[in-house]
Amino acid sequence: DTEVTQTPKHLVMGMTNKKSLKCEQHMGHRAMYWYKQKAKKPPELMFVYSYEKLSINESVPSRFSPECPNSSLLNLHLHALQPEDSALYLCASSQVVGPASGGSYNEQFFGPGTRLTVL
Amino acid sequence: AQKITQTQPGMFVQEKEAVTLDCTYDTSDPSYGLFWYKQPSSGEMIFLIYQGSYDQQNATEGRYSLNFQKARKSANLVISASQLGDSAMYFCAMRRDGGFKTIFGAGTRLFVKA
Numbered sequence: 001d002t003e004v005t006q007t008p009k010h011l012v013m014g015m016t017n018k019k020s021l022k023c024e025q026h027m028g029h030r031a032m033y034w035y036k037q038k039a040k041k042p043p044e045l046m047f048v049y050s051y052e053k054l055s056i057n058e059s060v061p062s063r064f065s066p067e068c069p070n071s072s073l074l075n076l077h078l079h080a081l082q083p084e085d086s087a088l089y090l091c092a093s094s095q096v097v098g099p100a101s102g103g104s105y106n107e108q109f110f111g112p113g114t115r116l117t118v119l
Numbered sequence: 120a121q122k123i124t125q126t127q128p129g130m131f132v133q134e135k136e137a138v139t140l141d142c143t144y145d146t147s148d149p150s151y152g153l154f155w156y157k158q159p160s161s162g163e164m165i166f167l168i169y170q171g172s173y174d175q176q177n178a179t180e181g182r183y184s185l186n187f188q189k190a191r192k193s194a195n196l197v198i199s200a201s202q203l204g205d206s207a208m209y210f211c212a213m214r215r216d217g218g219f220k221t222i223f224g225a226g227t228r229l230f231v232k233a
Contacts, residue, residue: 031219042210042223056219088162097217110164
């Protein structure tokens with residue numbers, strides 16, 4: 001299974017709503033990522049979890065709250081979002097390899113994304 | 120600091136012809152990897168090809184090849200025999216070996232004409 005799944009595919013929410021995005025992989029990867037992508041722009045890294053611990057937070061506003069309940073699941077909890085938060089949210093996963101990886105690399109497998117619209 | 124530059128916002132190519140998408144990069148890391156991704160209108164990022172900074176040979180994957188010139192810090196993607204399904208956004212990206220953070224270029228929109 002080389003698939004990363006994301007639910008829902010589309011989400012419309014008001015600024016006072018609380019919602020969650022879900023991501024799942026069964027490739028045994030121990031690193032999972034959240035990216036935000038605005039239209040016609042490249043993806044921007046938001047969070048990285050390594051071995052279920054938050055490893056990178058790219059100064060993301062607290063209205064985005066990540067959670068990694070186990071090695072296969074990654075959630076992104078949303079609360080009090082703004083219209084400018086409307087974007088495609090991509091999840092990815094990869095193996096964890098050290099700097100002296102001897103030529104191997106931690107290819108990131110991406111999910112299909114959740115298109116979020118904040119009204 | 121790492122930086123990826125893609126100077127071609129849009130490219131047109133005739134079906135069955137080859138096309139080169141440009142990518143230059145800048146990094147102070149001694150060991151890094153370069154990646155190309157394809158993103159169709161559906162949104163999913165599809166991994167195409169990888170080149171390690173210490174690889175002596177250019178990477179190839181089917182119709183995709185990466186023209187790696189380390190001294191010039193360029194990593195151009197060559198797509199041979201273009202197909203209509205190749206129409207998509209293409210991103211060049213870089214990550215230091217062992218790191219988690221991927222730096223993406225601005226992307227090139229490729230249009231394949233029948």
